[in-house]
Amino acid sequence: EVQLLESGGDLVQPGGSLRLSCAVSGFTFYSYAMNWVRQAPGKGLEWVSAISGSGDKTYYADSVKGRFTISRDNSKRMLYLQMNSLRGEDTAVYFCAKGGSGTYYNLWDWGQGTLVTVSS
């Protein structure tokens, strides 16, 4: 059974930093791309970032480019999102999601999310 467990969400001041983690189990981690998707309170889903299985390719939404960094440690089966220069509009539940192994893939499985609140 695929399991994704996010952690690291917290209350942080504007301009601050936070690192989210996602521990995975139940599948061959290094074979699959991984993603972060967020959802602001009462709003829709917003794709944030993706990373290839090997970690050599990364992609970002324009809204976070230059501030957020996605990474992974395949030996530990962990996905990360380093978030710097945080803004109020980054307040959201952040989900990690399992992608696929090809060029085009959807989001097969999702974690339950971790809440990031950016406020003074």
Next chain:
Amino acid sequence: DIQMTQSPSTLSASVGDRVAITCRASQKISPWLAWYQQKPGKAPKLLIYDASSLQSGVPSRFSGSESGTEFTLTINSLQSDDFATYYCQQYDTYPWTFGQGTRVENK
């Protein structure tokens, strides 16, 4: 960026109804479109991928179709468990984009 225009934003229906939700892409993305269901406080759940492929374990009353840049999620014989919010998502080109969501509520 590819824009995904989803309609309606809210849909009122009763158990047993047939409902349809539409998503229009601003450019060709076929067939790289997925549909997700989300219930309050829960993670999204994949229903349909590659525009019309049913995810394993999803009831067959859910189906997806496409016509050019327009994609439709249809629920035949709506069940009480289906009252939720539905999102489309394109995975043709980064940045990936979601539709605004459709809330299916009990009439």
